[in-house]
Amino acid sequence: MIEIQDIYKTFGDNEVLKGITATFEAGKNNLIIGGSGSGKTTLLKCIVGLHEPTKGKVIFNGEDFTAMNFEERVPIRKQIGMLFQNSALFDSMTVEENIIFPLNLFTDMSKSEKLDRANFCLERVNLKDKNKLFPSELSGGMKKRVGIARAIAMEPKYLFVDEPNSGLDPKTSIVIDELINELTQEYKITTVIVTHDMNSVMGIGDHIIFLHQGKKAWEGTNKDIAHTDNQELNDFVFASKFTQAAKEKL
Template sequence: MITVKNIKKAFNGKEVLKGISAEFKQGVTNLIIGSSGTGKSVLLKCAVGLIKPDEGSVFFDGKNLYKSDREEQRAIREQIGMLFQGSALFDSMTVEQNVRFPLDMRTKMTDDEKLERVNFCLKRVGLEGVNDKKPAEISGGMMKRVGIARAIVMNPKYLFCDEPNSGLDPQTSIMIDNLILEITEEYNMTTIVVTHDMNSVMEIGKHIVFLSKGVKEWEGTKEQIVHSDVESLNDFVFSNSLMVAYKKSEEERANR
C-alpha cells in the first residue's frame, strides 16, 4: 500500500497540490483522474520520488520515503517500476537492451540470467521475438508494452503509470489497460495510474481518486462514480458521451 498525506507542491508561487491525502491499495489498479492541469502527474511524481513535495509525507507500506536515510530510500526505489507517458525508451538500444537496462544498473545477475528475465517479461506482455528491433521499428502500442516489460523486469512491488494510453488508438488502449490490470492482480502490486481517459476508468478503475484544481474532490470505485453528486466530477465524467450512455443504461437497469 502507498499512502500520501497532506501533499502540497507549488511552482513559482502557484499552488499545484493543495494538501492531498489518499491511500492506494495493494493488488488493485488505483487511478488518479482529472482534467489537464489538475496536478495528477505532479502527485504521481511526488509519490514516486521524482519531485519532492513542499509539505507532506509518502509512505510505502509504512516506510516514510522522505524521512528515510539514503539506503532506505534506495531499497524503496528498487521496488518501484515506472511506465512513463512517452514510454521513454532509448532510441539507440534494441528492445532487449531497453528491458535489460534496469538489470544492468541494479543487479549482479549473469548475462544468461538477465536474458532469461528479459525474455520472460517480453513474453508476459506478448512481445516474443522482437528482442533485436529498435523502438523506431515497432508501433506505439508495442513501445508501451516494451515500457511495461522494462517496468516489471525488477519484479517491483509498486508500479506507476503516467498516461499509459497517451497517443494510442482505442483498441490498443484497451489492450494496454487490460495488461496493466492483469499484471497488477497477478503480481499483487500496488499500481497507480494517472489518466484522463474515462474508458480506462470504466475498464480498470478499481479505486479512483479525482483531482480538481489541486484538491482531492472525490474518491471511490467505478461503480460509484456515475452516481456522484460532486459537480466538478460530473462535469469531467459526463463530458464523455460514452459515459452518458453508460449512466442511462444503469438507470434503465435500476428501474426494471
C-alpha cells in the same frame, strides 16, 4: 500499500497540491484523474520522489519515504516500476537491451539470468521473439508493451503509469488497460495510474481519486461514479455521449 498524507506542493507562488490524503492498495488499479492543471502528474512525481513535497508524507508499506535521504530510498526505488507517457525507450538500444537496462543498474544477475528475465517479460506482454527490434521498428502499442516489460523486469511491488493510452487508438488502449490490470492482479502490485482516458476509468478503475484545482475532490470506484452528485466530477467524466452511455449501463 502506499499512503500519502496531507501532501502540498508549491512552485514559487503557485500552490499546485493543497493537502491531498489517500491510500493506494496492492492488487488494485489506483487511478488519479482530473483536468489539465489539476495536479495529477505533480502528485505522481511527489509519490516517486521526482518532486519533494512542500509538506506532507509519502509512506511505502509503513516506511516514511519523505523522511529518507537518497541512500535510504534506494531499496524502495528498486521496488518501483515506471511506465512513462512516451514509453521513454532508448532509441539506440534493442527491445532486449531496453528491458535489461534496469537489471544492469540494480542487480548482480548473470548475463543468462538477465536474458531469461527479458524473455519472460516479453512473453508476458505478448511480444515473444521481438528482442532484436529497435524502437523505431515498433508501433505505438508495441512500444507501450515494451515499456511495461521494462517496468516489470525488476519484479516491482509498485507500478506507476503516466497516461498509458496517450497517442493510442481505442482498440490498442483496451489491450494496454487489460495488460496492466492482469499484471496488477496477478502479482499483487500497487499500481498508480495517471489518466484522462474515461474508458480506462470505467474499465479498470478499482480505486479512483479525482483532483480539482489541486485538491482531492472525490474518491471512489468506477461504479461509484455512476451515482455521484459531485458536479465537477460529472462535468469532467461525462463530457461525451460515449461515457454518458457507459454510465447508464452501470
